[in-house]
Amino acid sequence: MTLxxxxxxxxxxxxxxAILAITGLVTSQSTDLARSGIATFEQNMLKAKEIELLxxxxxxxxxxxxxxxxxxxxxxxxKRDVIAILNSxxxxxxxxxxxxxxDGTNLVxxxxxxxxxxxxxxxxxxxxxxxxxxLIARAREGGxxxxxxxxxxxxxxxxxxxxxxxxxxxxGWMLGxxxxxxxxxxxxxxxxxxxxxxxxxxFVLVAMITVPAVIGVFLTGILLNxxxxxxxxxxxxxxxxxxxxxxxxxxSRIARELHDGISQILVGVRYLLDLAKRxxxxxxxxxxxxxxxxxxxxxxxxxxxxxxxxxxxxxxLDDLGLTAALEALANNFSERTGIKVVLKSVAFRNLMxxxxxxxxxxxxxxxxxNIERHAxxxxxxxxxxxxxxxxxMLVSDNGCGFGDAGAMxxxxxxxxxxLRNMQERMAHFGGQLEVRSSPDGTTLRARxxxxxxxxxxxxxxxxx
Amino acid sequence: MSQPRAIKxxxxxxxxxxxxxxxxxxxxxxxxxxxxAASSARAALTLAGRTAPDVVMMDINMPDLNGLDAVxxxxxxxxxxxxxxxxxxxxxxxxxxxxxxxxxxxxxxxxSTSEIVAAIEAVAAGGTYFSAGVSDAxxxxxxxxxxxxxxxxxxxxxxxxxxxxKSNKDVARTLDISARTVETHRKNIKKKLGIxxxxxxxxxxxxxxxxxxxx
Numbered sequence: 026m027t028l029x030x031x032x033x034x035x036x037x038x039x040x041x042x043a044i045l046a047i048t049g050l051v052t053s054q055s056t057d058l059a060r061s062g063i064a065t066f067e068q069n070m071l072k073a074k075e076i077e078l079l080x081x082x083x084x085x086x087x088x089x090x091x092x093x094x095x096x097x098x099x100x101x102x103x104k105r106d107v108i109a110i111l112n113s114x115x116x117x118x119x120x121x122x123x124x125x126x127x128d129g130t131n132l133v134x135x136x137x138x139x140x141x142x143x144x145x146x147x148x149x150x151x152x153x154x155x156x157x158x159x160l161i162a163r164a165r166e167g168g169x170x171x172x173x174x175x176x177x178x179x180x181x182x183x184x185x186x187x188x189x190x191x192x193x194x195x196x197g198w199m200l201g202x203x204x205x206x207x208x209x210x211x212x213x214x215x216x217x218x219x220x221x222x223x224x225x226x227x228f229v230l231v232a233m234i235t236v237p238a239v240i241g242v243f244l245t246g247i248l249l250n251x252x253x254x255x256x257x258x259x260x261x262x263x264x265x266x267x268x269x270x271x272x273x274x275x276x277s278r279i280a281r282e283l284h285d286g287i288s289q290i291l292v293g294v295r296y297l298l299d300l301a302k303r304x305x306x307x308x309x310x311x312x313x314x315x316x317x318x319x320x321x322x323x324x325x326x327x328x329x330x331x332x333x334x335x336x337x338x339x340x341x342l343d344d345l346g347l348t349a350a351l352e353a354l355a356n357n358f359s360e361r362t363g364i365k366v367v368l369k370s371v372a373f374r375n376l377m378x379x380x381x382x383x384x385x386x387x388x389x390x391x392x393x394x395n396i397e398r399h400a401x402x403x404x405x406x407x408x409x410x411x412x413x414x415x416x417x418m419l420v421s422d423n424g425c426g427f428g429d430a431g432a433m434x435x436x437x438x439x440x441x442x443x444l445r446n447m448q449e450r451m452a453h454f455g456g457q458l459e460v461r462s463s464p465d466g467t468t469l470r471a472r473x474x475x476x477x478x479x480x481x482x483x484x485x486x487x488x489x
Numbered sequence: 490m491s492q493p494r495a496i497k498x499x500x501x502x503x504x505x506x507x508x509x510x511x512x513x514x515x516x517x518x519x520x521x522x523x524x525x526a527a528s529s530a531r532a533a534l535t536l537a538g539r540t541a542p543d544v545v546m547m548d549i550n551m552p553d554l555n556g557l558d559a560v561x562x563x564x565x566x567x568x569x570x571x572x573x574x575x576x577x578x579x580x581x582x583x584x585x586x587x588x589x590x591x592x593x594x595x596x597x598x599x600x601s602t603s604e605i606v607a608a609i610e611a612v613a614a615g616g617t618y619f620s621a622g623v624s625d626a627x628x629x630x631x632x633x634x635x636x637x638x639x640x641x642x643x644x645x646x647x648x649x650x651x652x653x654x655k656s657n658k659d660v661a662r663t664l665d666i667s668a669r670t671v672e673t674h675r676k677n678i679k680k681k682l683g684i685x686x687x688x689x690x691x692x693x694x695x696x697x698x699x700x701x702x703x704x
Contacts, residue, residue: 327599349582355633369636411697
């Protein structure tokens with residue numbers, strides 16, 4: 026995994042995690058809310074059903090009160106009357122009353138007349154609940170609710186039923202009525218289904234937002250990456266080519282100078298020495314003069330080497346310091362071109378890293394070359410100042426500037442290739458190179474930060 | 490030993506071939522005695538203490554301690570010894586800097602042996618000598634108008650110490666020179682920089698970024 030991929034992953038991962046976390050939180054909270062809503066709704070429904078049941082039961086009790094209250098414990102006629110009343114009472118398609126003796130014998134069950142007279146104490150519902158036993162128990166306790174499964178008359182389907190049972194203790198009877206809860210359950214289930222659907226919808230929505238966002242981030246990242254890499258590649262290629270070109274040019278120049286200059290001189294000297302040897306052997310009187318000429322040739326070669334070596338790197342920079350090297354450069358320049366140079370510099374040396382010194386020297390060299398070629402100037406000033414913040418070199422000429430197209434009132438980064446190279450040299454040390462140009466002349470300003478300064482101690486100064 | 494007394498010469502060059510060549514050539518002259526050959530300036534300083542040469546003939550470009558800085562040290566430690574620079578460089582800046590540091594002569598390495606001998610003779614006699622090419626360079630006034638007076642390495646070291654609040658005595662002890670020499674340096678520094686007071690020197694050093702920790 027490359028750094029680029031890591032960065033991309035770092036950008037995408039938190040996004041995904043954040044979206045997932047928010048979705049999860051919102052979902053769980055809304056689910057809780059909906060669940061408690063549904064539970065409340067269910068409870069309210071049940072409460073309403075209970076009240077309804079109580080009302081029905083009271084209705085039935087008051088319907089039979091006239092007979093029951095007056096009857097004795099074994100009044101068969103009264104019992105018949107009460108059974109008749111209960112059989113006739115109904116509400117809605119599924120509302121009816123039932124009655125059992127405490128021993129489980131069925132007395133009233135309008136939807137299932139075949140039950141009447143049978144003992145159903147052992148009857149269980151589909152969940153294994155002894156419903157008759159439980160109902161009788163509620164009745165004996167003074168009345169209570171019991172929930173069980175029972176066929177619904179209108180549909181014939183087994184359904185949840187909530188019944189209220191009261192006791193007619195005088196007769197040992199349990200009287201009850203019940204409502205079916207399938208509607209409540211159905212509504213709750215519907216609400217639950219709604220909830221699930223809404224959660225699903227939320228997830229789909231989140232996915233619809235997240236996926237494009239992640240893909241967007243990803244694609245943007247990749248695109249940026251590609252663009253940047255392509256740019257960097259082409260820049261690098263250009264730079265490499267420039268370095269190679271310069272290097273080749275330099276090499277062929279040095280090769281030419283070595284071959285055409287020094288090599289030829291040395292070959293000449295060799296011939297001269299050969300000649301001198303023969304003359305000496307023959308005792309010719311001018312052998313000495315020939316050797317002298319050979320020595321002259323070697324001196325020529327030495328001078329040539331000195332020139333080439335100086336062109337490659339001015340040793341003066343190391344031996345005498347930047348200021349002296351710049352002075353030599355300025356002298357050379359003014360002798361060659363006739364342009365007057367004023368040099369003002371600091372009195373001390375060994376201030377900077379050798380590399381920074383070289384860079385500054387090359388900048389001055391390039392500036393002189395440019396002035397000679399383009400500026401048409403009569404006077405150049407080279408000013409070096411040192412301050413607490415670093416070193417500054419100003420090269421100003423009174424030439425024609427860059428012309429209208431290049432006029433720059435303020436210092437700006439240069440545009441030409443040569444100066445841009447110099448700018449890169451300065452930038453390498455955290456410095457800057459700027460140019461200001463007007464029809465009255467051009468000023469080049471090179472600045473290096475304090476970081477290129479060497480620590481100044483007497484020892485360090487002496488050891489440079 | 491020949492009559493009159495031979496000129497005692499110490500040759501210093503970090504190139505063994507050059508050193509040997511010069512030594513061999515000089516030894517063919519009767520009035521010149523090569524009392525030593527050193528391949529570094531520090532070795533030469535030590536050797537000079539033992540051999541008391543009249544003339545030290547020294548290359549400029551040497552590792553460790555370069556020839557110019559060595560000239561200053563020789564002037565301090567062996568004031569009677571005359572210094573003759575022997576160099577590959579014919580630039581005016583080399584020559585003028587050598588003179589500034591206290592050399593009495595400057596010869597190019599590629600001149601004839603007889604010229605080197607002439608230089609040694611002239612310098613030993615208390616004069617100065619600059620080889621033909623060099624004198625041309627010196628005479629040909631620089632077309633560049635130079636508006637600064639460079640300090641020597643020693644002067645720069647003294648400036649740093651003084652700017653750091655050291656007394657003449659401290660400076661003398663640190664650099665292992667006499668207080669008198671320090672005073673001379675101090676005077677020269679003030680003259681070159683155009684500064685009258687020691688406080689001024691300190692301010693100059695701070696303003697030019699020579700001392701002070703802040704970046």
